[in-house]
Amino acid sequence: MTATIEQTGLTPTGPRFGLRELIRMRTQPITRNDLMRERYGEVIRLKVFGVEMFPCYGLDAAEQVLINRDRAFAAGPAWGHFIGPFFRRGLLLLDFEEHLHHRRILQAAFANQALRSYHEVMLPHIKRGMAHWGEVPNPRMNELFKQLTLDLALETFVGIDLPQKEQDRLNKAFINAVRAGTSVIRANVPFTPWARGLTARKELEDFFYKNIPAKREHGGDDLFAQLCLAKSDDGDEFSDEDIVNHMIFTLMAAHDTSTITMTAMAYYLAKHPEWQEKARAEAIANDTDYDTNQTLDVLTRVMKEAIRLCSPVPSIPRMALRDTTVNGYLIKKGSFVTVSPYYNHRDRTVWTNPDEFDPDRFSDERREDQAHRMAFEGFGGGVHKCIGMHFARTQVRAIFQELLRTYKWSVPDDYTWPLDLVALPFPRDRLPVTLERLS
Ligand code: HEM
Structure with a gap:
């Protein structure tokens, strides 16, 4: 006879919820999840579109899932469910030995010298890219950052001089590949985002395959060249297919996350002009070289605080490879678990007044982010922790140093951004600001 949950000593999960509850949890990410946690415990049970999902609350659960000591969870099948056809065999879609092997080679493209x-x-x-922002009518920060990061990606990641038409074609293909993951119809039906995503994937593949031979021969300072030349300490290198897969995935992983982070920074710095002035003073007093960039302390704290309050990856999924437990709750083989940095970043056990914008919480005197291994999980944790974290910090600091030196921006006192949290966070109005040129 099979033992009941109570006989096994496991904690039973509450009732099973559906799509309506998932939408509520997404759209009221703090209040609704607080309520669910209070009523039903640390692990909630959902079934949406035939998939069994277990959102897990709290820092200990995040540690069990992301550190994954007994290898019960995999990233590949979980992320693959959402974005697999468009970003197949990207680093986050690989697991265990294969992931480690690829990560070791890829690491060379993110080493200090490469970042420099x-x-x-x-x-x-x-x-x-920023010079004309003062002339843009009705500037919206989210749109400006999006365009700038796309243009920068072509320069720093791809490093090939392309006519404007070709740049636009690539950018469009890339945007279509990203959008496809949120398509409601998940099949190759003409005119759907899914079908456009598949076409886009093919265009991106063709572009990168065509350019690999020249990159392998001539090298360069861009990520594409670094991937063509990258070798692990053991001398392993990537095949052409690996390079194409990693390029397409990395472009995606870098783009929206950086755009969201900068939009959140712009929002909080507009709402807190005293912090904007502090960051501006630092931006003006310091050089723009790489070594100085790494020491911009105010900007680093502002960036971390923006990511804490508005985590660009609000939810991290994994799939259970066998029956296992999180915090004593049974998780059945084949089901999904999710950890939410967005929710956990308001955990009152580690953050003082968690709803407030307070970059000083990351100062050496306070270090609230050190209170738990998973206190700050905006870049994830464990073996899949963001490989582009230092790249992102360097790029965001460089952009904000220039922005703060050149412009001042503000929003009306009573403005609150209408944040859309159904997929990745973004302000529905794209964050309109008054932008004033300083120099
Ligand atoms: C502020 C910006 C960024 C944020 C908040 C961010 C966040 C994250 C998170 C949360 C993960 C882990 C996902 C998981 O465990 O399922 C991740 C992984 C990853 N990120 Fe980032 N990311 C950012 C920027 C970047 C940039 C700029 C790049 C590349 C240049 C990048 C490349 C990657 C890659 C390749 C992975 C997969 C790592 C692996 O599987 O080993 N990210 N990122």
């Missing part, structure tokens, strides 16, 4: 080169390449493009 990317920084040098991006600086003039940031300056040029």
Whole structure:
């Protein structure tokens, strides 16, 4: 006879909820999840579109899932469910030995020396890309950052001089591949985002395959060249197919996350002009070289605080590879678990007044982010922790240093951004601001 949950000593989950509850949890990410946690415990049970899902609350649960000591969870099948056809065999879609093997090679493209080169390449493009912002009618920060990061990605990641028409074609293909993951119809039906995503994937593949031979021969300071030349300490390198897969995935992983982070920084700095002035003073007093960029303390704290309050990856999924437990709750083989940095970043056990914008919580004196291994999980944790974290910090600091030196921006006192949290967070109005040129 099979033992009941109570006989096994496991904690029973509450009733099973459906799509309506998932939408409520997404759209009221703090209040609704607080309520669910209070009523039903640390692990909630959902079934949506035939998939069994277990949202897990709290930092200990996040540690069990992301650190994954007994290898019960996999990232590949979980992320693959949402974005697999468009971003197949990207680093986050690989697991265990294979993931480690690829990550070791890819690491070379994110080493200090490589970041230094990317920084040098991006600086003039940031300056040029931002020069006309003062003339943009009705500027919206989210749109400006999106365009700038797309343009920068072509320079720092792809590093090939392309006619404007070709740049636009690539950018469009890339945007279509990203959008496809949120398509309601998940099949190759003409005119759907899914079908456009598949066409886009093919266009991106063709582009990268065509350019690999020249990159392998001539090298360069861009990520594409670094991937063509990257070798692990054991001398392993990537095949052409690996390079194409990693390029397409990395472009995606870098783009929206950086755009969201900068939009959140712009929002909070507009709402807190005293912090904007503090960051501006630092931006003006310091050089723009790579070594100085790494020491911009106010900007680093503002960036971390923006990611804490508005985590660009609000929810991290994994799939259970066998029957296992999280915090004593049974998780059945084949079901999904999710950890939410967005929710956990308001955990009152580690953050003082968690709803407030307070970059000083990351200061050496306070270090609230050190209170638990998973207190700050905006870049994830465990073996899949963001490989682009230092790249993102360098790029965002470089962009904000230039922005703060050149412009001042504000929003009306009573403005609150209408944040859409159904997929990745973004302000529905794209964050309109008054932008004033300083120099
Ligand atoms: C502020 C910006 C960024 C944020 C908040 C962010 C966040 C994350 C998170 C949460 C993960 C882990 C997902 C999981 O465990 O399921 C991740 C993984 C990853 N990120 Fe980022 N990311 C950012 C920027 C970037 C950039 C700029 C790049 C590349 C240049 C990048 C490349 C990657 C890659 C390749 C992975 C997969 C790592 C692996 O599976 O080993 N990210 N990122």
